[in-house]
Amino acid sequence: MKENIMKYIESHFPNLTSELHLRFELGEPYENGTEDRLNQVVKRVTTLFEEVFKPDDSIYMYIKDWEVTEDIMFGNTTPEYLYSLLIDQNIEEETLLEIEKDYDEVTSQTIEVKNEYKVKFVYAQLKSVPYQEILKGIGNYEQGREPSIGQSVYFISTDKNLIFHMYDDRGCLIHSKDVKKLIVAFVSYI
Template sequence: MQNKLYPFMQNHFDGLVLRSSLFYSSKYGLRFEISIPGVDHLNKRNLKQMKDRTTCLFDHVFYDSDEILLITDVHTMKLDRFLEKRPTKVYQKYIRSKDTRYKLIYELFNFEEEDEDMVTHRFILPCQKHVIRYQQLLMAISYEDFPHPTQLLKGSQHAGIDIYFVNVTRKMIFHLYDDRGCDIIAFDKEDLRSLYREFNDWILDYDRVQIDNMMNNQ
């Protein structure tokens, strides 16, 4: 199956490499605060805010008919063969359609040039919104740094994970990097305008000046 990710990134994001902190690597992006600072992770009010914010932002970025690439990067030691042999729980648990899972693409590469012992297992799945149990998956991502049954890399303590939702149709990328925040970048700044206006109170204060300047300057 043809891998659309790299031509897409080359054509619309100047060849940007999908890595953590997308906001700081892209020309047009927003960074939203997800959890409540200083509040216990399992606090009911905090869990409700995480669910509400991640769901609202996701629904705003992805429409039912959009073509999506669901990308899971697992960063681990080269000698750790466990994750090389099978996809993570992301596709087994959070994709409703077995037929869709057959489209999964696998790649292996080295992100960390200075550390030859580290590799990244990348899984790419072309799909649409309706086959993703995205509310549950977003909450699982939010739980990843805490002891919880939904941990995606449970039993692989020396590995890290990043999950990207690429909207091929609208040329936008959604990255919930952990329970603290979410990066949303776009090919066209105007595609971020409604997010910027409707969810302005959620913008991470640390990056607010940079975001305001980006959105308000010609």
């Protein structure tokens, strides 16, 4: 499973992105931390998600996990919550390395910082995945609410050539290779 989806991503969506995508606002105009904001986030993201994916769709989940148990900015983020939701799924894992370039002002040189992280993969029919709880957990993360999901979760359909990524309560991205698929998501949102 993991080899298939990694090859697919490399050939279709390098770095889990594409030039063709839409970004959707989820939290505005409500203030951070309010119930109104969180309720709106969950309603908007669920509506978009259900326009993009149907219950019988087969999807991959690509989960980027830095395996940080204590987040300095947001406190304890219930790091195992996502995996408790996926307890009935077959999860495969791979360790990857990300190289970031940073500028050292003291030495005036560019340095490379190597960050190791785990990627976990799930392949399932959507109806067996508690996506509403996952999306709500992602929305909770930066709001300091629990349960929260601090991992980056990408929902990928190889049949539809789509990636759905809610990055936090501010917004989500839908990447595609087909403009028509993005238009359907956009029309359903407005």
